[in-house]
Amino acid sequence: METLSGKKVSMNTKEMESSDVVEPRDEECVEDRMDYLIKIVTQFHDHLKERASHYLGYPANQDCNDYVALSSLLKFHINNVGDPLKESVNGVHSKRFEIGVLDWFARLWNIEKDAYWGYVTNGGTEGNLHGLLLGRELLPTGILYSSKESHYSIPKIARMYRMDFETIASLESGEMDCIDLKSKLIINKDRPAIINVNIGTTFKGAVDNLDLVLQTLEDCGFSHDQFYIHCDAAIYGIIAPLLDQGHTYTFKKPIGSVSISGHKFLGSPIPCGIQMTRKSYRHVLSNNIEYIHTIDNTISGSRDGHAPIFLWYGLNMKGCKGLQKDVENCIKNARYLRDRLKHAGISTMLNEMSIIVVFERPLDHEIVHKWQLQCLGNMAHIVVMPHVAREILDNFLDDLLPKRNTWYQDGKVLPHCLAEDIGISNCACSIHGK
């Protein structure tokens, strides 16, 4: 085995750069190496701290300080492989915390403890992968319908699963246009419908009207066994049920599954999510895998056991009341931002009860980059997450407003018209702005 050390592929020819993997020198002791690496990590920590304090455009809660209290668990590779509701011979898992979290979400979405099945995913996309697969396996000839404002994972999944896909138009608000849905359902009346309903679209934070979708299906003559509804509730899966008190977003209605992100509104260092469905659908994807001593009906197999503990900790620290307070604060701050932008003569839109403020795309890439704004066409948006305090919004406005004056001061360049994107009433361009 001595020859191993003569391996041709040299690992130390390149000069050391902070992000490279560089072979330790023969004389280098472990402590020196560790010190050197920790120095790089500390620099990186400071860089992240700066970036996180200007994090406005992405739907993730950067208020994660508390989770450092859980760091002793990093000593273990915690793996929740397989079904969370089945015990496994693998003992280094956190399934009891996972179940605690799932039970909480089951209560939030009004489904009985013994009527749901679910698991903690790697994020919203895995939930979509799972929910749409359930739909396709239950209705193999079904067509997938989803609005054009859906998350990009939806058309991606249609392609992965070789499903026929119909894009539905959306309204100015960003929600699904049910008139267009109706026309497409009627054309395809001979085939089942698998509908992705957005509870919070990625760019405008619009919520598809679930009741109207159900009514449209009924109007078109689709019985319950001819459709499957998956809710992509990545962003608003916690917010919407808290706001409407479980009247609209609930398993009491004929939905099949819901996918909710854990790192978005609640917050988690690691991307994660909750996928929840009906226990009666549990068998659909089950494969009895003897050698892992569990039934694997998940997408990913090996699953992070730390994420459920982060979620458990976050939910226990805040509780429903704490989260409701966060929702109220975020909505208030979003309205504050909208009002300040409107007041400055900037095209702005904020949907009812939404935390995503859409506005005119800044001309200066420096501002986009500094504040990490997501842009689409002539729009930009800010997601007012719990870490986005009013002070941060003020700093942003203090940065944006004076600079914006310089872009348009000589009148040679005019602000873009956003009437088609966010509606005439929200557009402040030279034509529509009064």
Add this chain to the structure above:
Amino acid sequence: METLSGKKVSMNTKEMESSDVVEPRDEECVEDRMDYLIKIVTQFHDHLKERASHYLGYPANQDCNDYVALSSLLKFHINNVGDPLKESVNGVHSKRFEIGVLDWFARLWNIEKDAYWGYVTNGGTEGNLHGLLLGRELLPTGILYSSKESHYSIPKIARMYRMDFETIASLESGEMDCIDLKSKLIINKDRPAIINVNIGTTFKGAVDNLDLVLQTLEDCGFSHDQFYIHCDAAIYGIIAPLLDQGHTYTFKKPIGSVSISGHKFLGSPIPCGIQMTRKSYRHVLSNNIEYIHTIDNTISGSRDGHAPIFLWYGLNMKGCKGLQKDVENCIKNARYLRDRLKHAGISTMLNEMSIIVVFERPLDHEIVHKWQLQCLGNMAHIVVMPHVAREILDNFLDDLLPKRNTWYQDGKVLPHCLAEDIGISNCACSIHGK
């Protein structure tokens, strides 16, 4: 918004149990709640410590102590969404560490820095999802071939992707039977072949003979544009190239992609992996998603930014030499375990250069549970990972051997014959054992 607090779904009706999410009491202060939760986490930490010290049956390295040094980064939600090789407006990412890790694996698998594309996944399954999707999109009418000893994700993915799937027989060692492969390729000569090659099967740690697979394809008249090879190297993706010095497992051969687990041999608190392919295939799954300002050609979208830092840290601490030492130690310890089991008259198999010892399934479930042994039919296995020191193996044997004597002492029950599972020469049953 006052009505929010009147939400019907009560969160505090159940009595407090450690893993439940329980609404904080009105008078409860944050510090009290935190103390209470940390008490539960500390108990859980001690439970994990005990379970991790008896962790023999699963292919994960529990030697994760060093990673606690990175815990300050838990303050941030680090998200590497999209292509790691493209800069993003999102600044709270760790893509430079991810690239450092990918470059290292590119050197290990002999592919030039400017010729590869890859990303850090949530684990081996996501890599398989990605690699097989590449294969299917490049060869849409292709049939997927994989041995019956493949990881359960392979047939699962065939179903997800609506691909025709041919299971290939395997040899006693667990490796793909290329005679059976040949017969199935000839029958389906009119359709392209997508072949999943196992570099370390899950149960026996067998390595499919890549050269023989390539030879078989050539013998059957498949030109390079008529096949795609994905390597599922979850377990041995680091071990095999280190052992054979890059002669066999290399992108110099016509393979399309390789998926390697990060938490298995190297070790990481969080499941993760490396998916690597050729840059020329990068476009195949690309969707230009303007609003995340990046090209997303990954499966999962949002991606954990902590995992690449764990991998970067682990690789930098060990380097190639440290990993080679780990490989040597694990192989030595696996041989030690095999020899001790054989000496005790127990049916045992260990493939050449493997770290997975297959042996007679213990009759006592207590032992299976205590040592977390994976079982399949009448076989059990132990994966001799870097955390499995010889002392742990001795403790296991001290536990197993006296108990085993009691199971078979009266001669009424005889050890199962394992000749069909692991070969006559490895079987120690009353017929084959001398």
